[in-house]
Amino acid sequence: MAGKVEARAKGRVKEPFNVIYDAFVDVAPNIVGWGERSSEDAIELRVKQRGPGDWIGICKRVGGDGADEVLFGTGFSFIACLLAVNAAMAANRWRPDTPWKPNGSGK
Numbered sequence: 001m002a003g004k005v006e007a008r009a010k011g012r013v014k015e016p017f018n019v020i021y022d023a024f025v026d027v028a029p030n031i032v033g034w035g036e037r038s039s040e041d042a043i044e045l046r047v048k049q050r051g052p053g054d055w056i057g058i059c060k061r062v063g064g065d066g067a068d069e070v071l072f073g074t075g076f077s078f079i080a081c082l083l084a085v086n087a088a089m090a091a092n093r094w095r096p097d098t099p100w101k102p103n104g105s106g107k
Contacts, residue, residue: 028082030089034061043068047081055081059089060097068097 025032034042043060050056053076063069071093073084 028086030086031059031082034059034089045085047078047085049078053077057081057085059085061094063094063096069094070097071095 031045035045038061041062043062044058045060046058048056048058055075055078057073057075058070059072060068060070071085071088073081073086073088075081075084
């Protein structure tokens with residue numbers, strides 16, 4: 001992976017943005033694509049720590065039928081969570097975005 005980043009960076013100024021961007025494209029291309037190539041459909045990407053070693057990522061977009069869709073990824077760290085969101089995008093785990101209901105609230 002480092003070889004790809006280094007090869008892409010040749011001839012470019014090694015600004016922190018370029019280094020991070022190139023690495024992120026290599027490890028999370030679906031998130032980058034969602035945020036850049038599909039930006040008109042992207043709504044939000046939120047990452048939240050629920051507790052020690054428990055992170056959740058929530059990503060929303062406008063689906064093909066115009067309705068909001070959501071997907072989730074979880075991990076033991078911020079980075080692991082982003083990688084899980086990227087994997088969920090790769091697996092096309094989008095589903096309709098419905099209001100959240102706490103467990104056991106049957107309504």
